[in-house]
Amino acid sequence: MPTSDRLKRHLPKHEFVAGRICLDFCNTLPRTRLEADWDRAETPDDFLAWAQRGGIATDRAPAADVLARLLALRAALARIFDAVADGHRAATGDLDVLNAELADARAAERLVPTERGFVLADAAPAAIDRLRHAVVRDAEDLLTGDLRRIKRCPDHDCLWFFFDASKNLSRRWCSMDDCGTRDKVRRFRERERF
């Protein structure tokens, strides 16, 4: 099915609700077996459309090998975040992928002088590489912080990741407009028995 048709059928589910780019990127994966749950970054054009919907600065669809590298990172990250959400240890192979990408991101960092001192900038010439580095640095930041804030939507038809930035760790749903509302309706129906 062409992407545009799939979009018409399956949007809107609110995208970019995770609050962190590395989690939003993992949420492009089909997280359930539902027919409506499709890989939003499966092809270069899918990826470009997703990035553009999120206002991510990418000028063109990635080459196949560039996308393959991004998707390998995505698969490793999703398994790591699932392990975190389940209270399990992340698999060594997945951490190896993340660490290799982290080393790549570090290697691209340069101190650049500005009018008010220095800033750390990413010197990779291709925007798509800088995006991959940004995803990796974001994952590093998340995983070295409070792991309780990395959550997975409890709706079995969703399972999207999100970052709980609330003071008392009370965020429960990927999006109140989607799964939160669906849960409210479900509970109301159960109560009213219709």
Ligand SMILES: [Zn+2]
């Ligand atoms: Zn959800």
